[in-house]
Amino acid sequence: MTLATRPCFHESPLLTDLYQLTMAYGYWKTGTAHKEAVFHLFFRKAPFKSGYTIAAGLADAITWLRNLRFGPQELSYLATLVGNDGKPLFEAAFLKYLRAFRFTGDVDAVPEGTVVFPNEPLLRIKGPIIEGQLAETALLNFINFQTLIATKAARICEAAQGEPVLEFGLRRAQGVDGALAASRSAYIGGCAATSNVLAGQVFGIPVKGTHAHSWVMSFDDEAEAFQAYAEAMPNNSVFLVDTYDTLEGVRRAVAAGRWLRDNGHEMVGIRLDSGDLAYLSIEARKILDEAGFPDAVIVASNDLDEHIIASLKQQGAKIGLWGVGTKLVTAYDQPALGGVYKLAATRVPGGEWEFKVKLSEQSIKISNPGILQARRFTKGGEFIGDMIFNEEAMPLNTRMIVDPADVTRRKVMPADAVADDLLVPVFRGGELVYAAPTLEDIRARAREQLDRLYGGTKRLLNPHEYPVGLEPGLFDLKTQLVFKNRKVA
Amino acid sequence: MTLATRPCFHESPLLTDLYQLTMAYGYWKTGTAHKEAVFHLFFRKAPFKSGYTIAAGLADAITWLRNLRFGPQELSYLATLVGNDGKPLFEAAFLKYLRAFRFTGDVDAVPEGTVVFPNEPLLRIKGPIIEGQLAETALLNFINFQTLIATKAARICEAAQGEPVLEFGLRRAQGVDGALAASRSAYIGGCAATSNVLAGQVFGIPVKGTHAHSWVMSFDDEAEAFQAYAEAMPNNSVFLVDTYDTLEGVRRAVAAGRWLRDNGHEMVGIRLDSGDLAYLSIEARKILDEAGFPDAVIVASNDLDEHIIASLKQQGAKIGLWGVGTKLVTAYDQPALGGVYKLAATRVPGGEWEFKVKLSEQSIKISNPGILQARRFTKGGEFIGDMIFNEEAMPLNTRMIVDPADVTRRKVMPADAVADDLLVPVFRGGELVYAAPTLEDIRARAREQLDRLYGGTKRLLNPHEYPVGLEPGLFDLKTQLVFKNRKVA
Incomplete structure (x- = not known):
């Protein structure tokens, strides 16, 4: 960028919560930093009780990941931090490790301007757990806010x-x-x-x-x-x-x-x-x-x-x-999107994936396990439903979705519906493989996506509910893991 | 600043609404750019129905004004803007004028961490009208948001x-x-x-x-x-x-x-x-x-x-x-402070001040004319009331305040109350004359100011109303100007 006014802050590796760095230290210290992990970024409820949401913020996420480097100033600052005994939080060898730290993982994400729904992964990151952990806060900041405002703007323009x-x-x-x-x-x-x-x-x-x-x-x-x-x-x-x-x-x-x-x-x-x-x-x-x-x-x-x-x-x-x-x-009536970033699988490099759920008293807060992807079915040019599935265990030609909140609510997509996957490759092995669209293209995509939604979904009040469900195998995996963690079975 | 991550955006002169630049062009074009003007930045209602507000954002305002320069990249960009006939919005001579543009005015402001109330000037800018105009948006952005969050934090810490x-x-x-x-x-x-x-x-x-x-x-x-x-x-x-x-x-x-x-x-x-x-x-x-x-x-x-x-x-x-x-x-329950920036006086350089009000159907939106200052009265260490007055017409030892919303509500400050003026000099003739306090000092000031407020003012719900009024002469001036503009008298 040649502007005198560069988005300098966006590029700092310190744009993160301290606990990401203390956990990173913990992974490094316990020798688990290179364990492979999958994290998903998603939200649980559409903002403004909207029937749809417009994804945005990926451009900043890409810039940040590409520039993820701990320079001398950042490391000097981290060296000043101390714990409750007045001694350093981080030992010198860890700071040296950070000096060579680069993002080497895989990222798949939903292109900006795409219509998305609750629980669908907007971004998936796969790679050494320490990398996914260090990326969490910045990715949430970019995607939460920008998705919120793109959605608010779409609603206002609709009105x-x-x-x-x-x-x-x-x-x-x-x-x-x-x-x-x-x-x-x-x-x-x-x-x-x-x-x-x-x-x-x-x-x-x-x-x-x-x-x-x-x-x-x-x-x-x-x-x-x-x-x-x-x-x-x-x-x-x-x-x-x-x-x-x-x-x-x-x-x-x-x-x-x-x-x-x-x-x-x-x-x-x-x-x-x-x-x-x-x-x-x-x-x-x-x-x-x-x-x-x-x-x-x-x-x-x-x-x-x-x-x-x-x-x-x-x-x-x-x-x-x-x-x-x-x-x-400011998205005045709901100034934050409650997007979260959850661990969904780990493995020793080259081993079998071990899928993870986080429990909660509130069912809506139980995360989905797996290496998740979202598939959108389109018929006659109109979006008719989305399926969230685990890429690692996807039966051929599955067309049934299950409402995660009610196992009895199921829907089968017609055989002539066209299917497209929402997450597209962005990074592979730390290298950018995504040809980022121009802002005009992103804007046109949002317009085109909204045109493909059933009109009632775009109502301001009490919108029609667009069908999004889990692939039945994923639903079963999640149920089993919840039972296991609750020690019910 | 030696950090790799500098707040670069804060320093751009283009951090403004386009209409500030079109008005600046208009002043320049009509030969009125150097007319002297006084603008005040204030808010009309405390956020969160709070009994008090904590001023913040001045540090960024100072940085921006000190760095206010239109460089080659900004001017090239402005040269690309066109009107409805496809021709440039700004003529080349104006862009040349902007190249030499510097802030040369006077600024008085309330130090960060000060307890403030509706209608009190948080910042006053006096100088060529073009300078006050070009500063409006950036100053509002800094002070609106930071004041909002400092206040929210004070309420949370109080709880x-x-x-x-x-x-x-x-x-x-x-x-x-x-x-x-x-x-x-x-x-x-x-x-x-x-x-x-x-x-x-x-x-x-x-x-x-x-x-x-x-x-x-x-x-x-x-x-x-x-x-x-x-x-x-x-x-x-x-x-x-x-x-x-x-x-x-x-x-x-x-x-x-x-x-x-x-x-x-x-x-x-x-x-x-x-x-x-x-x-x-x-x-x-x-x-x-x-x-x-x-x-x-x-x-x-x-x-x-x-x-x-x-x-x-x-x-x-x-x-x-x-x-x-x-x-x-995000100050979730009220994510924006409605701070405004209003013209209150103009004069030909060296001439008499002509005071201004903006009318509105809503009485609360009628601005105060004058070269405003706020005086805080303290007794026994406790703040007991604030007077907003016109520095150009301040009778000696006035101690009466009039509620601007109700002429019959008046209060006389006791003779033994100590009086301090809230606005302090920050710029004089474009030069910084303010020794900015450290962040620790600002935080300590907020604590100390809150300690001097009557407890009921700090209640979360239905707080005690702290007395703030106009000096009677200012009240009369405002009333006369409203009559004149409404052509009632």
């Missing part, structure tokens, strides 16, 4: 019914990278542009924006402010009309629009940022239409989200472009 | 009643910097340590952690896993006991603890991460005490926040260290 949505959450985002990663994820989810200029520079996302209340307030009156803006930037004039009196503001925007037209330009539109957006947009539309500006767009903002947009649409609001900030970039 | 709180939200945080900035802010708010190793390296925050479920699952059984961990890292042994059966796990931790003791070490404690934390901690405490480990701490985690901690305390839970992740670092 806007194809009208463009502008993301402008930088000022309220959680940190600088919280904003940048959100801009990228929002674009994947379907937003048309961002206000964040840095996101424009770093990711090539279209940037948009015109003026704020402070512009209007800095002039003696609103008419003067609009006229000055029209003169300064005739090819980018959206007038913010609600600084003093909104409909008066629309009339002043019309005056500036006439001046623009007389000078060979066309005003882009007006923006409403407060008040009753349904009423004001309908009234503003009348004023603009009657004045001969039927193509001037009405932009609306003010704490919008998918629910408010859907409601405004129902009320007949005449809004043509939606500005969404805080509620999108 | 823990002085017992240490460990922040470990990295995996669920909003982006890399969302996590890093959160770790720093959580430490300011009172957290004792973080799991985030990068935050340890970058900010010098103590880091803590031991092992996860995956460590236990990677061994054939729990006893073997605990023993291996004890052997590998005898000076840092907190055993996670809930992978299979929690109270059985506690007994196995005791066995590993005995081995440690026999070998000259002491186990630090155990961790509970699921289930009924009140019941399990009480039972675990009995087992540990009876086995001769009264000093082994019980660490608890699992989606904790201030309300759950307060409830666990009430139930007599025997927890000595609180691990808080997702709900702290």
Whole structure:
């Protein structure tokens, strides 16, 4: 990357919880560091009670794994850490080991922009247990947040019914990278542009924006402010009309629009940022239409989200472009995706896999054992169901899925359904084997995936439940392991 | 900074909304760029219905303003932006102007760690309007998020009643910097340590952690896993006991603890991460005490926040260290602080100030005019009320404050109260004049400020309302300006 502003933090091997390093030390110390292990990254519940989720964050995960190196500064820092007796946490030989540490494992992952569902592996990592352990926290950070925002954006764009949505959450985002990663994820989810200029520079996302209340307030009156803006930037004039009196503001925007037209330009539109957006947009539309500006767009903002947009649409609001900030970039109604990363199998190199489950009082928290893959069945272009299966024990042509929460709920995929596996190879033996798509391709993929989902799955409230189940052999393996660990059988 | 991992993004001048640049262009184009202006950054409502808020984020704001330079890469990027006619948004002469652009204004700000309240200026910027405009978005991003998390952390630490709180939200945080900035802010708010190793390296925050479920699952059984961990890292042994059966796990931790003791070490404690934390901690405490480990701490985690901690305390839970992740670092119940940045005065250089208000249908959204400062009155060591006043028109020894929402509610500060102004000089003429405190000092300040607040103000629910009002002359100025803008008088 040649930018002056590089994502430096993303590249640090210390972007991790300390316990990953203490466990890594433990594996090294007990001679088990090179035991082979399989970890899966997945989530248990879709965010926002959504019927679907859009995967994102893989690009950062790839960058981090490729750059995973402990340099002198990181090792010096780790050497300063002490335990409860004041002595070093890590012995010098371990730090020396870390100096030569490289990621050598296999990674399979779901491409960004893919529609995914609870319990499906978004990323699978296979290799020395110490490598999978050291990667956990960073991978979760990237994928949890970016998947969350891509999904939120898709829901908001769905509510806007194809009208463009502008993301402008930088000022309220959680940190600088919280904003940048959100801009990228929002674009994947379907937003048309961002206000964040840095996101424009770093990711090539279209940037948009015109003026704020402070512009209007800095002039003696609103008419003067609009006229000055029209003169300064005739090819980018959206007038913010609600600084003093909104409909008066629309009339002043019309005056500036006439001046623009007389000078060979066309005003882009007006923006409403407060008040009753349904009423004001309908009234503003009348004023603009009657004045001969039927193509001037009405932009609306003010704490919008998918629910408010859907409601405004129902009320007949005449809004043509939606500005969404805080509620999108922070995923306000559910600001974290509860993605987890679980050990599912271990073996001595070259030996037999030993499958693992983590128990829990809550059935939903019991993990799936195996070397997992997800298979998607498509019929007539529409996605009809996904099967989670263990690659190590996959019977030929299995087409039945079992609901992990209810063994009696089963579904058989039709014989003429097309099957595709969601996880694709990303790293093999530590080498990148994945041709990463462009951001535009990722965005197009999300759009295309959403088009293949049954409409009811995309409802904002109480969506249709898309069928996802375990391959019956995997269901049996899981049940046996739970019995074994609970010492019931 | 000598770290390999520098906060590069924080330093970009493009960390802004596009409309700040289009307005900057407009000021430049209309010849008003050097008009003097005063902007204030403030919030209108405390987050989480809290009785107080802890200011944070100034350090990043200072770094950004000091480094505000448009380099060749930023200018090349800006040159690519076009308007609705496909022609450039910015003319070349403006980009040339930006190349020489430097921050030359005055900044006054509330030191990090200070207790603050709605409508008080957290930061005031005075100087050429173009500079204040270009700084808006970045300043809001830094201060909104970091203030939010420092406040959340203070509330959580308050609920823990002085017992240490460990922040470990990295995996669920909003982006890399969302996590890093959160770790720093959580430490300011009172957290004792973080799991985030990068935050340890970058900010010098103590880091803590031991092992996860995956460590236990990677061994054939729990006893073997605990023993291996004890052997590998005898000076840092907190055993996670809930992978299979929690109270059985506690007994196995005791066995590993005995081995440690026999070998000259002491186990630090155990961790509970699921289930009924009140019941399990009480039972675990009995087992540990009876086995001769009264000093082994019980660490608890699992989606904790201030309300759950307060409830666990009430139930007599025997927890000595609180691990808080997702709900702290994302401020889950209110993931954004609605801080705003408003123009309050302009003048031609050397002329008279012209004060400004922004109107709104909602009274709470009408901004305060003036060159604002906040004065805090203290009596007997306790904070008793704050006055917001206009520095340009401050009558001597005014001690009365008026509730901006109710002109009949007034309070006179006692004559023997000590008065201190909250905003302190940070930049003068673009030069840094502020000796930034260390992170430890900032954290100590937050603690000391909280100690000076009346206890009821710190209640989690329905807190006592701390008195904050306008100086009567400012109240009158605001009222007159609203009338004038509404054309009522």
